[in-house]
Amino acid sequence: MISGYVRSGSSSEAIKCFSLFMMTSGLQPDYRTFPSVLKACRSLLDGMKIHCSALKYGFVWDVFVAASLVHLYCRYGPVANARRLFDEMPVRDMGSWNAMISGYCQSGNAEEALALSKELKGMDAVTIVSLLAACTEAGDFVRGVLIHLYSIKHGLDSELFVSNKLIDMYAESGNLKSCQRVFDEMTVRDLITWNSMIKAYEVNEQPVRALKLFEEMQFNRIQPDCLTLISLASTLAQLGDVRGGRSVQGFTLRKGWILEDVTVGNTVVDMYAKLGLVDSARAVFDYLPSKDVISWNTIISGYAQNGFAAEAIEMYNEMEEGGEMTPNQGTWVSVLPACSQSGALRQGVKIHGWLLKNGLCSDVFIGTSLADMYGKCGRLEDALSLFYQIPRVSSVPWNTLIACHGLHGHGEKAMKLFREMLDEGVKPDHITFVTLLSACSHSGLVEEGRWLFELMQRDYNIAxxxxxxxxxxxxxxxxxxxxxxxxxxxxxxxxxxxxxxxxxxxxxxxxxxxxxxxxxxxxxxxxxxxxxxxxxxxxxxxxxxxxxxxxxxxxxxxxxxTPGWSSMEVNNRVEVFYTGNQTHPMYEEIYKELRSLHEKMKMIGYVPDHRFVLQDVEDDEKEHILMSHSERLAIAFALVTTPPKTSIQIFKNLRVCSDCHSVTKFISRITEREIVVRDSNRFHHFKDGVCSCGDYW
Known part of the structure; x- marks a missing residue:
């Protein structure tokens, strides 16, 4: 009866049946009773009660009962309890070893699983699958190859689930040749096999091959499931195949998966975002009957990655105001880049405050995103302060700070950071050298750039x-x-x-x-x-x-x-100005201020550079066109709406032209204001008639 209840999924009935048996039957349980009832336990407390009964009747050292207890403690209790029980077992069968190894894997202790396996004298197919999973999690792919060789030697590689796990392991290591070899040698393949192979090519950014495999799968009359469609959607996004993407959405709608499985819905939202179809991504997001935190993260990052920073921040605020969803690491690393793009410093500072309150700033990804936000919003000192508070054992935070210094035109400081990175034993990667070369480019460090280009190939073997x-x-x-x-x-x-x-x-x-x-x-x-x-x-x-x-x-x-525009944050509101725009409510005041500045600049040596007027018109008209460039409108607006001598920060979507660069230097001198302009290339800090770029950008 107990076993029947367990097989039918009636766990609570199985526990009740065991209790009734113990209290009323007058019979003693045997070694067959405990493994069945232990499978029915749905909490650690239930399991400990059964453990006590097993101790009372002397069955705790029976190999089957002990293995079942090990399984239970691995599922619901500290793995250390399971290991203590395992170590005290007088006799261990293969099931006991497999229970302990898989318990370590399920609890994220891959290293412990691999260490324990060294005591094994033999392995079966279940052991091999557990150890291959541990090798994948620990990144120990050499050990994975040795386990593969063992499975070949003992004829276990022909087991379907072993071959499937081998494909997963080789895919994670990026060894697609071995993936394909395992796949080609399989005499029997199931849906999991095809899904694993399609995913292998998709995650390793070989979408053409992934799509070809999907077509082969259809030719072999294997019906796709949700996991197939998830990989296929990502593949089509990599290929930029809009038509195929819409077909995937149609298929998931016909099957009802997009309504039943939030993971499928999230995948379709992500696919449209990567295809650049943010309106379609938003439509699918709004259509989802239930949303999890990943749904919100996906639409926020989708907006941010497509340049819709304001919409990304708006979605984050909507998520926060709803109160039903708690943001996680993925939320922060999605919304903070949006703050960086739009220069929404106040929003970024607000998020920083929340993260400080909840003790999350020490997380390397969140801390790096915060440092990036401050650096790209013009607060380089705050970015550096955060940088030195987070773990710096990987290249990710170093790359971020090097890039921020390059953006500000501090090539020498970027090089100094690189030398500090090497002194701390952190190995640079290909992104490190991209950020360094870019920093040298913005600072005119030609010889340093040549040296870095040679160094990355000679010393770090980076092609x-x-x-x-x-x-x-x-x-x-x-x-x-x-x-x-x-x-x-x-x-x-x-x-x-x-x-x-x-x-x-x-x-x-x-x-x-x-x-x-x-x-x-x-x-x-x-x-x-x-x-x-x-x-x-x-x-x-x-x-x-x-x-x-x-x-x-x-x-x-x-x-x-692309129309030129400039934005700035004033009184908690982002104001946007387009080149030549005359519809702003303060249009008269803005142009009056510009005309006044124009006269003052001419008196101290300003000569308009008509080369940056891209129309064949008279000189007077050229001067008017230059005066209506978006950054000048934004600066004039700031001058008439903010207190004297306060700093001004402008964000521009295009490269600032040479004439506007010259004009901003004059304005900073006349008004005694510091003016910070971030264009599409870098930051310009104007003060007392001088720019931080040294007129090199």
């Missing part, structure tokens, strides 16, 4: 990626070494992509080299002919050089450039 090559082209281009940059591209062992040719084109525009810019644009449009931004960049280069026929030819294609 340069297109990002590293792009940083080097940017380094030479910003320094005006355009021929060096062009020769560097021609000598690259890999095919240059659009971003590299675009970087060279941008440098040609800044330094006025129209001939080389034309060569760069020809290569660029071979690689990516439809990119509007690069056509606009070429048009702007012609306009700066006064070659209006070239401008007309490009603009005749109907291209539209």
């Amino acid at each position: 340069p990626s297109l990002k590293h090559y792009g940083c080097m082209v940017d380094l030479f281009g910003r320094a005006g070494q355009l021929e060096t940059a062009f020769n560097f591209i021609k000598a690259m062992p890999v095919q240059p992509d659009a971003s590299i040719w675009g970087t060279l084109l941008g440098a040609c525009r800044v330094h006025g080299d129209v001939d080389l810019g034309k060569v760069a644009s020809e290569h660029l449009f071979e690689v990516e002919p439809e990119h509007v931004g690069y056509h606009v960049l070429l048009s702007n280069m012609y306009a700066s050089a006064g070659k209006w026929e070239g401008v007309d030819e490009i603009r005749g294609k109907g291209l539209r450039k």
Whole structure:
């Protein structure tokens, strides 16, 4: 009866039946009774009562009863209790060993599981599966290969669930060749096998192969389940396949999975966000009948990753105000980058206060995100202070602070941080060198950049990626070494992509080299002919050089450039100004202030630079166009709405033009204000007529 109740899932009835048996039957339990009733226990207290009965009747050292107790304590109690019981067992069978090893794995003690397995004289298929899981969790893939060899030697690799676990282990290590070899040698495959292989290629960013496997799975008439669709959605997002993504959503709707399983709904939201379809992501999010914290994290990060920082912060506030969902680590590392993007310092400080109150700032990911937020909101000292309070054993926090210093144009300080990182024994990775090369680029440290590029290959065996090559082209281009940059591209062992040719084109525009810019644009449009931004960049280069026929030819294609805008936070509200905008409620006051500043600047030596007016109009009209650039509107607004001599902070979506850079220096001198401008490239700190960039950006 007890066993029957357990098999049918009636755990409470099984416990009642055992109690009735003990109190009324007058019979004694035997060694078969306890394993069955221990399976029915749903709490540690229930299990301890059964343990006492087993002790009373002398069955606690029976190998089956003891193994069942080990299972129970691994599930509900401290694993140390299970280990004490295991060590005291006079005889252990394979089931006892498997119970203890799997108990360690389930409780996250993979190292203990592997250490215990060294005492084993033999293994069965269950042991191998548990140990492969432990190897995966501990990252001990050499041990995993040895276990694989053992399974081959003893003919256990033919077991379906062993082969499936081998695929998972090799996928986690990134060894896709071994994954494929195990898969190819399998005579029997189930749905789990196909899901494991599709996931292996998906998580290792080989979406084409993952999609091909899905098609093979369909050809073999294997019906997909939720896990298949989760991997497939991520695969299609990597491929940028919008049509396929919508098909996945349709399939999940027809099956009802999107309503029944929140994980599926979250996956579809994430897929649309990665495809850049944030409206579709939001529609699915709103459609979900139940939402967990991952649902909220997914939509927040989706908005942030697509540049909708204000919407990401709004969703976070909605989540917080609802009170039903407690934010977790994923929430903070999603919303803090949104604060960084939009310069929402007050919101970031508010989140910091909550994290301090709850003792979460020491978490390396949260602490790093906070440091990144302060650094990108112009508070570099606060970023450094946080940085030295969090664990720094990995490259992640170091990379963040190096990038923040680069953004502020402090290349020398970034290099100093790098040397400090090496002194503390932290190994740099490929991202470290991307951030360092970028920092050198923004500070004109050409020789230091050359040295870093050689160092990463020679001492750290890091093969340069297109990002590293792009940083080097940017380094030479910003320094005006355009021929060096062009020769560097021609000598690259890999095919240059659009971003590299675009970087060279941008440098040609800044330094006025129209001939080389034309060569760069020809290569660029071979690689990516439809990119509007690069056509606009070429048009702007012609306009700066006064070659209006070239401008007309490009603009005749109907291209539209990204409108320039600047934002600032005043009185807990973010104000946004677009270039040429005349609809702001304070329009009259803003332009009156600009005209007054314009006259004062001319008296102390300001001469408008008409090269940055990209229309063929008269000089008076050019001056008016320059005066209506978005950052000037934002600065003028700040001057008339904030107390004298207080600092001003502006965020701009595009690169600040040279004329606006010059004007801001004059304004900082005239008004005796510090003006901080973060454009798409870096921070500019203007004070007393001088910029922190040294006119190099």
